[in-house]
Amino acid sequence: MSTPAVILWPDGRTLPLQPHLHQDSRRRGIDLYVEDARPYPLGRQATLHAGGAAGPVNNPARQAWMSLTGGSLPPVLRGPVAFTGPADRDGNLAPLPTASADVVQRAADLMDGCVYTTPFTASAAQARGERTYQCDAHAIRRDRRVGRSAFVVLDGIGATPDVHHFVQRYAPRIAREALRAGNPVKALIAARLAATADRQARGATATAVVAVLDSRHSYVHIAWCGTTRAYRASRFGAAIPLTADHVRAAQLHRHGLPAGGRAPQAWPASSIAAGSIGERFIESRRASRLLLCTDGVYGPLERLHRLGPILDSAEDAKSAAAQCVREAVAADIDPGNGTALVVDLHL
Incomplete structure (x- = not known):
């Protein structure tokens, strides 16, 4: 099982999307939530789509970025972002792998009542x-x-x-x-x-x-x-x-x-x-x-x-x-x- 896209808000709310991931459908789906979405490839695991929103910093998205890339520092991400699988040469997106979707969900849970305790x-x-x-x-x-x-x-x-x-x-x-x-x-x-x-x-x-x-x-x-x-x-x-x-x-x-x-x-x-x-x-x-x-x-x-x-x-x-x-x-x-x-x- 896989989820083509997950929208992640700064407060930790998530929304799974099921559009076809060719370029036109992606614009109609992801861009409904992420204005002027720009893709950031996260290796072979995922692509993060972030826009130019002036909203609050999306700390769950930053944490998901670091988890998926092994700790590299992300840019400042604001407002809602979308996670999908990687893009092919034609710009079509693969579905988001289940393991990557789980990483995104764990990052979202941090802002939704789950707290890490690190003695x-x-x-x-x-x-x-x-x-x-x-x-x-x-x-x-x-x-x-x-x-x-x-x-x-x-x-x-x-x-x-x-x-x-x-x-x-x-x-x-x-x-x-x-x-x-x-x-x-x-x-x-x-x-x-x-x-x-x-x-x-x-x-x-x-x-x-x-x-x-x-x-x-x-x-x-x-x-x-x-x-x-x-x-x-x-x-x-x-x-x-x-x-x-x-x-x-x-x-x-x-x-x-x-x-x-x-x-x-x-x-x-x-x-x-x-x-x-x-x-x-x-x-x-x-x-x-x-x-x-x-x-x-x-x-x-x-x-x-x-x-x-x-x-x-x-x-x-x-x-x-x-x-x-x-x-x-x-x-x-x-x-x-x-x-x-x-x-x-x-x-």
Whole structure:
């Protein structure tokens, strides 16, 4: 059995359609609900038809998009959208496979009374290394009332008392804002605005990674700036990066200029003060163990190919965080600050 098309509204309501899916009939069917429908192929599984509506953001459609594509970030979808099967060369649409229709329905159920509950355990470990000051910081905040949690790791740029005080103040501040807004990008933007006007900052800044869990969503929302990273543990003992470093070497490479001899990690091109903010969504079921960490942890462990094995073999979040930091310090010739924050999702 298959359903040629499913209309999905922002509030989670769905409507199955049974028109013939050649081009003329599609316009008479889908376009009754989706004005100026534009098709977005979602691999070989489905096609999403979204229009230029100015209505509310269609979060169920965004979640269905991520589920069908394995986590890729969708555009902002507003108003009703339609899901069908893929199109052939003539523009005719195949029926929506049953498995894909089930994915769409599960996403719709999130806004129709069904709520994901994602209990977790989290733990962090730190080492100062051979530095005078600890210029990393982390924070974990949870609001049981709204079912939301935030996790933050900062890596101060520099090794001065001002940087130390900056990260200690801004890690919990960013976590609180991420918890309130439910959006790590907004939390980093708010921190940037606050730091600009903060006389106590004295020019200090840090790179950052922030993750937000929300019981209404089936995904983890991640944002970052600079070279602080997030990873997920895979089933095969690998650590899969969820972030892409903002580094000056990459910027120079894009403009065809020589990057020089220093390691890219030494030149963050973004921070809380200025620069790009990256964003990523990852389905919770694909991220049973998350790691947020600074370069003092991932640098030595990636060189030794130990990051994945540690995440795979550690018994719990506390053991994983402690082992990451312990082995990173032992492996580095000149160990610096290192912080690892591990989150285990109990799905």
